[in-house]
Amino acid sequence: MKKMRPLFHPSIEDVTVEGILHALSDPVRVAIFSQIVGGGCPQSCSGFLHITEKAIPKSTLSQHFKALREAGLIRGERIGVEMRNTSRCAEIEQRFPGLVKAIVQAHNVQLADAKRRKPRRRKARAT
Secondary structure, three states, rough: OOOOOOOOOOHHHOOOHHHHHHHHHOOHHHHHHHHHHHHHEEEEEHHHOOOOOOOOOHHHHHHHHHHHHOOEEEEEEEOOOEEEEEEHHHHHHHHHHOOHHHHHHHHHHHHHHHHHHHHOOOOOOOO
């Protein structure tokens, strides 16, 4: 049987603002993180296969979770073949008060703006 490598989770003292901002600079990763934060309970990776308008391959999704984990934003735990992810918001809040809340709020504002601006398709007129 193949032994799984342990997942890397930085200590909270090693988490940096630059690392957090870099990890969340990708629209897919910020969407994943916002959903984990908003969920309030562990979420499996498979629940994020369709977080954007198009499907995300599992290998790409794994890389996104790795970036979030290595930035210190989430904690991943293997349970059988499934990976459960939880936010490290409480730890980050102690280290950088207000940072995560501000990022998630800004992301939600941006989503709301994008939904309002989304052009509506008009039906073609019969001539």
